[in-house]
Amino acid sequence: MAGIYIHIPFCRKRCHYCDFFKSTDLSQKARLLDGLKKELQSRAPELASEEINTIYFGGGTPSVLLIDELKDLLNTISEHYRLAENTEITLEANPDDLTQAILSALKQIGFNRLSMGVQSFSESDLKLMNRRHGVMQAIQSVKWAKRAGFSNISIDLIYGLPNQTIDEWERNVRIAVELDVQHISAYNLTYHEGTVFYEQLKKGILKELPDELSVQQFEMLIKILKEAGFEHYEISNFSKPGLYSQHNSSYWKSKKYLGIGPSAHSYDLASRRWNVSSIAKYLDGLENNLAYSETENLTEQDRYNDFIITGLRTMWGISMDDIQTGFSPEYFSHFQKLEAKYAHSGHIINTSGTVRLSPEGLFISDKIMADFMVVESC
Missing domain, CATH: 3.20.20.70 (Aldolase class I)
Structure with missing residues (x-):
């Protein structure tokens, strides 16, 4: 879908x-x-x-x-x-x-x-x-x-x-x-x-x-x-x-979507694409067969970070099994360390391997998601 x-x-x-x-x-x-x-x-x-x-x-x-x-x-x-x-x-x-x-x-x-x-x-x-x-x-x-x-x-x-x-x-x-x-x-x-x-x-x-x-x-x-x-x-x-x-x-469950129109973004699980933020350049591209968008192929680090910031913000949370099977062991190890830290502080809840923000965690969600993300390649 x-x-x-x-x-x-x-x-x-x-x-x-x-x-x-x-x-x-x-x-x-x-x-x-x-x-x-x-x-x-x-x-x-x-x-x-x-x-x-x-x-x-x-x-x-x-x-x-x-x-x-x-x-x-x-x-x-x-x-x-x-x-x-x-x-x-x-x-x-x-x-x-x-x-x-x-x-x-x-x-x-x-x-x-x-x-x-x-x-x-x-x-x-x-x-x-x-x-x-x-x-x-x-x-x-x-x-x-x-x-x-x-x-x-x-x-x-x-x-x-x-x-x-x-x-x-x-x-x-x-x-x-x-x-x-x-x-x-x-x-x-x-x-x-x-x-x-x-x-x-x-x-x-x-x-x-x-x-x-x-x-x-x-x-x-x-x-x-x-x-x-x-x-x-x-x-x-x-x-x-x-x-x-x-x-x-x-968006939050990592499904494909097509973005149509100036400045619209698309995602196909492997890459992101975004159209130019200009009506004139967008139309010129379409009418004259010129480029009107850019595409970025996602690295494993990109995919992991996307998975964190989209999944952790919802009540459905993130399955640790999905991290373990979908990414290299280094990413799973990084996730485990942060999960233990924030579970101990009461800011996340782990229910049968599914990690969600606790009510207290909602108020510092930006900080938590930033910590779970990987800035440098594992």
Whole structure:
């Protein structure tokens, strides 16, 4: 099984925290859509032997596309790839792009999962982040999606915002729970270089929330969502039982995926490939048979490190048998030493040879994963 990711790099407005590749110039939209279809057709042989069980439209803001444009891309995929019977088909969407009619049309053309970029249920936070929608638009879009027949809805939230209090964050989480969505992704704010927030932080306009407050917000998130019946299946992701993001889970479970569009990444177990982060260069490459991507063949060290950072972050953890059979003895020895260290400190749990982060380990997950990784070849 494999997945397809399609990157739609267009946004109507730049959010102040976002460092993903995007453009607010939609003048090249028609040309880009032709390019996406061409890349989908030309790369189909790469997954000829695979059944496609997930399709994910990310961005950018894929919901800026018209229904007919999305339908055209889905038709191209179905014409050139072998789809599983119950393929998960996700659209990332901004609440202000959605109406009852649009949501009904999305369901009709084949989308069965929505990922809504809500980010906050506070008007002041949304204004600070330069989001396009308001709180009531976000709430209404979820209700409309349910009415349209969507039973797998995810919303994104951000915590650790400047001056965000624990009470404000609790209100955000409880509203999300009351909306009865099936999936919640919650991310701690990161100040990425090149974003407005990063520049404002450097100039002293914004002040970073103290780490201890971000940790408190994370603890509250886990507690409330657990009480509401969510499973904490990945560091930043929570779902009702069985309703994990199949697409993102394929990344964490080392499944093949094809990345289509400018800046999109692909993985085939032996190599990584990434397309150029430029609409102009991407289209020029496709239209003139020029290179528009780079490929890196993975060493054993690369594969081991990928296995660590993708597996250890999930509730499924890492099987020590997989380390022993999949890598040289030196890597297994390295893993054993770190497993003993963090099991002793209580930061990981070993259940019948499967190693997972403990609740305490979640709060220092970056450090733990960095320690398990191999910097120099074993």
